[in-house]
Amino acid sequence: MGVLTDDDPRATAKPPSAITKRAQRVWSCWPAPTDRTDSMALLSAITSLANPSRFASFADRALPWAAGVTAVLFAAALYLALFVAPPDYQQGETVRIMFIHVPSAWLAMFAYVLMAAASLGVLIWRHPIADVSAKAAAPLGAAFTFLALATGSLWGKPMWGAWWVWDARLTSFLILFLMYLGLMALRSAMEEPSRAAKACAILTLVGSVNIPIIKFSVDWWNTLHQPASVIRAGKPTMDASILIPLLVAALAFTALFTTLHLAGMRTELIRRRLRTLRLTTAARATLSPEPAE
Amino acid sequence: MSSPLAAVLRRDLALARGGGGGLGLVFFLLVVTLTPFAVGPDLALLGRIGSAILWLGALLATLLGLDRLLQADHEDGGLDLMHLAPASLELMIAAKILAHWLTTGLPLVIAAPLFGVMLGVGPEATLKVAAALAVGTPALACLGAVGAALTVGLRRGGLLAPVLILPLAIPVLIFGVAASDPAAETVGPLGVLAGLALGYAVLGPFASAAALRLLRD
Numbered sequence: 329m330g331v332l333t334d335d336d337p338r339a340t341a342k343p344p345s346a347i348t349k350r351a352q353r354v355w356s357c358w359p360a361p362t363d364r365t366d367s368m369a370l371l372s373a374i375t376s377l378a379n380p381s382r383f384a385s386f387a388d389r390a391l392p393w394a395a396g397v398t399a400v401l402f403a404a405a406l407y408l409a410l411f412v413a414p415p416d417y418q419q420g421e422t423v424r425i426m427f428i429h430v431p432s433a434w435l436a437m438f439a440y441v442l443m444a445a446a447s448l449g450v451l452i453w454r455h456p457i458a459d460v461s462a463k464a465a466a467p468l469g470a471a472f473t474f475l476a477l478a479t480g481s482l483w484g485k486p487m488w489g490a491w492w493v494w495d496a497r498l499t500s501f502l503i504l505f506l507m508y509l510g511l512m513a514l515r516s517a518m519e520e521p522s523r524a525a526k527a528c529a530i531l532t533l534v535g536s537v538n539i540p541i542i543k544f545s546v547d548w549w550n551t552l553h554q555p556a557s558v559i560r561a562g563k564p565t566m567d568a569s570i571l572i573p574l575l576v577a578a579l580a581f582t583a584l585f586t587t588l589h590l591a592g593m594r595t596e597l598i599r600r601r602l603r604t605l606r607l608t609t610a611a612r613a614t615l616s617p618e619p620a621e
Numbered sequence: 622m623s624s625p626l627a628a629v630l631r632r633d634l635a636l637a638r639g640g641g642g643g644l645g646l647v648f649f650l651l652v653v654t655l656t657p658f659a660v661g662p663d664l665a666l667l668g669r670i671g672s673a674i675l676w677l678g679a680l681l682a683t684l685l686g687l688d689r690l691l692q693a694d695h696e697d698g699g700l701d702l703m704h705l706a707p708a709s710l711e712l713m714i715a716a717k718i719l720a721h722w723l724t725t726g727l728p729l730v731i732a733a734p735l736f737g738v739m740l741g742v743g744p745e746a747t748l749k750v751a752a753a754l755a756v757g758t759p760a761l762a763c764l765g766a767v768g769a770a771l772t773v774g775l776r777r778g779g780l781l782a783p784v785l786i787l788p789l790a791i792p793v794l795i796f797g798v799a800a801s802d803p804a805a806e807t808v809g810p811l812g813v814l815a816g817l818a819l820g821y822a823v824l825g826p827f828a829s830a831a832a833l834r835l836l837r838d
Contacts, residue, residue: 451835503788510785517775526835527771531785534767534828538789541817545792549799 380597383457387594394587401580408573425483427573431581432476436504439469439585443511444536447529457593459525460600462532463515464592468585470508477501496550500543507535521600625708626716633720636693645682645725646732652678653736664741671742672750672801676794678736679729679754683761684786686725688779690717690769691833700773704837710830718759718766718825726758746803753800753814760793760818763825770829773836793817 409427443465449458480498481491492498511528518524656674660666667674694700703713733754737747768782775781796817799810 451831503791506788510788513781513784514771517772517777517781523836527832530767530828530832530835531771534824535789537824538792541792541820542789545795545813549795 380456380460380600384594384597387590387597391587391590391594394583394590398580398583398587401576401583405573405577405580408576413570413573422483422486423570425479426570427577429476429479429483430574431578432472432479433501434578435581435585436469436473436476436501438582439465439472440504440508440532440536440539443469443532447532447536450525450529451533459521459529460593460596461589462525462528464589464596466508466511466515466528468588468592470505470512472581472585473501473505473508477505494550496547499550500546503542503546504539507539511535521603625706626712629703629713629716630720633717634723637720637724643728645686646728648685649678649682649729649732650736652681653739656740668741668743671737671740672746672803673798674740675733675736675742675750675754676757676798676801679726679733679758680761680787680790680794682729683726683758684765684768684783684790686721687765687769687782687786688772690721690766691773691829692769695773700833704834710833711826714766714770714829714833715822715826718762718829721766722759722762726754726762729758730755743803746801749803750801753797753811756800756811756814756818757793757797760814760821761790763818763821764789764793766825766829767832770832771836773833793821 405427409424413424413427415421415423443462446458446462446465449455450462477498480501484493484498485491511531514531515524515528518527653674657667660670691700694703703710706713730751733751734747737750742750764786765782768786771785772782793814796810796814800808800814802810
């Protein structure tokens with residue numbers, strides 16, 4: 329992991345030659361940490377993480393803790409969900425799918441909100457970490473959306489008698505899933521990370537403007553075409569014996585998301601550093617015959 | 622008539638007249654022709670689903686022409702000139718969207734009643750479809766411009782742009798089909814559709830211009 333804690337190459341910049349200029353141009357997509365003295369201590373502590381190297385070492389230190397917390401929370405959540413929570417008087421044991429389904433659905437939406445916030449960071453402040461965050465969140469969001477759809481389908485078979493119904497919520501989630509796939513496709517179609525970052529940020533924001541419209545129109549469409557074909561049990565206030573396991577499960581899933589997101593961001597940082605190193609090596613090989621060390 | 626906007630509009634219309642402008646219409650006709658083969662030549666059934674088929678065909682025909690909306694300008698350097706022009710990029714993109722709609726969307730609107738007759742859609746419903754298409758296709762063109770701007774210069778942009786844009790076009794489809802429903806008494810869905818079109822008329826040029834600016838270098 330030595331490569332992670334290395335100093336930013338700009339710190340050891342030599343007098344500008346053609347190579348170092350090129351390298352600086354490549355590195356300049358990672359701005360230097362801003363050390364504003366007038367800002368508050370907490371703010372500067374957070375903004376100091378905008379430096380990729382510092383963030384990488386922070387992620388290195390935080391990851392084992394996040395993984396540990398996730399494991400403990402999952403053990404508690406599984407115990408509560410499988411042994412403590414009573415079976416539903418109508419749905420029987422199948423209600424336990426809820427402890428996977430609901431947290432997945434919550435994270436599916438949370439990941440998009442996170443990506444929209446990160447996209448603002450990309451477009452307004454040009455934060456390199458913001459794009460790393462958005463990129464790492466997209467497959468996670470897609471995976472949790474898929475998990476919510478799949479568990480919903482498994483739950484729907486005994487409840488509704490069909491693997492799939494064009495229920496408003498299911499349809500909205502299917503569209504969300506397609507939007508995640510579109511974002512990932514756009515990302516993979518662009519080779520240069522900084523271009524891909526801006527394009528994905530714009531698409532994410534356009535999507536976030538559209539998501540309420542889509543949600544509203546799908547709800548409207550569903551009531552138009554399927555008046556009350558899916559009878560929802562009138563929701564009584566949820567009993568604490570189910571609510572508490574559900575909340576613990578939601579916490580566990582959120583911790584899992586945080587862990588995976590941190591790991592994904594760290595991997596992405598390493599990948600970008602590797603790409604930069606490759607580019608500088610290639611530039612060194614092609615631009616100058618002189619030994620560059 | 623010498624403003625940059627009029628110039629962009631005139632140029633795009635002239636280019637569309639030069640070649641391939643009617644291709645979207647042929648594609649639309651093909652979708653209409655293929656449907657009876659898929660569901661059977663039962664006119665009663667076709668009449669029931671006719672407006673939905675017309676909407677699907679229009680949606681696909683509008684999105685298929687997208688890859689040329691900005692790609693050609695990107696290749697011949699026209700986009701660079703637009704970046705340098707004194708007029709705002711947003712307005713020029715809006716002019717391009719208008720030209721794109723005039724050459725691909727408007728023919729669909731005009732042809733929709735004819736195709737409706739072929740599918741056995743009743744006269745009143747046919748007019749409703751045409752009205753809904755007239756309001757809805759500009760919204761599709763504006764959304765499509767965002768997809769075109771995001772994928773400009775990419776090798777697989779032609780397939781990528783519809784994949785990005787089609788999920789966002791679902792509200793237009795929902796309210797477009799609802800506004801085409803002959804049984805509906807109110808004009809509520811048509812009003813919502815018009816609202817969507819106006820909203821996307823704002824969002825489309827701004828988001829496209831932002832994408833073009835950011836992705837320029």
